[in-house]
Amino acid sequence: MSTASTLPEGRYGRSADERADRKLRAIGGVLGVALIGVVGWFGYDYIAGSExxxxxxxxxxxxxxxxxxxxxxxxxxxxxxxxxxxxxxxxxxxxxxxxxxxxxxxxxxxxxxxxxxxxxxxxxxxxxxxxx
Known part of the structure; x- marks a missing residue:
């Protein structure tokens, strides 16, 4: 008998943790892309702006x-x-x-x-x- 089958489903918050991990990864990805965009914009403006x-x-x-x-x-x-x-x-x-x-x-x-x-x-x- 495996241990996965002996534990009651949804116990210990495993499914909620997986959903939270997906949400955190999605939020982190969006924030990372936004940060790269802001840094890129300021870099471009510094190099190419009003020269x-x-x-x-x-x-x-x-x-x-x-x-x-x-x-x-x-x-x-x-x-x-x-x-x-x-x-x-x-x-x-x-x-x-x-x-x-x-x-x-x-x-x-x-x-x-x-x-x-x-x-x-x-x-x-x-x-x-x-x-x-």
Whole structure:
């Protein structure tokens, strides 16, 4: 005789426990999927949301106190932000740094900006762009 047949059916809460386990698994699965969705949404928004990028197309030292920099800026239409540029002299010392704002509504801008320097700049480097 097996022990399963000797125990009265429904005794010790076995069938209720099985139902509770199924409910808990279903609730846990739904909450897990929801958590993954929320984390994914915030991650996507952080990486892809309101981004401004740019690149230096050309630059030219126009005097001992200025460098002209041609920038190509890509951003979401209506997004405002700024890009930081710097220039160095022949010895690698920083001779100029400035932020340039881009508040136009278009998503692509070609802009020539003038970076003021304390000595003749031989480079123009884009340090980064930020919304805001």
């Amino acid at each position: 401004i990028s740019a690149q230096v197309i050309t630059f030219k030292a126009v005097s001992d106190s200025a460098v002209e920099v041609h920038l190509e800026v890509h951003k979401d239409a209506g997004t405002k932000g700024y890009c930081t540029l710097r220039s160095q002299d022949a010895d690698g010392l920083e001779v100029g740094r400035a932020d340039f704002r881009f508040d136009q509504d278009s998503s692509r801008l070609d802009k020539v900006v003038t970076l003021r320097t304390t000595a003749r700049g031989t480079t123009a480097e884009l340090l980064g762009c930020h919304p805001g």
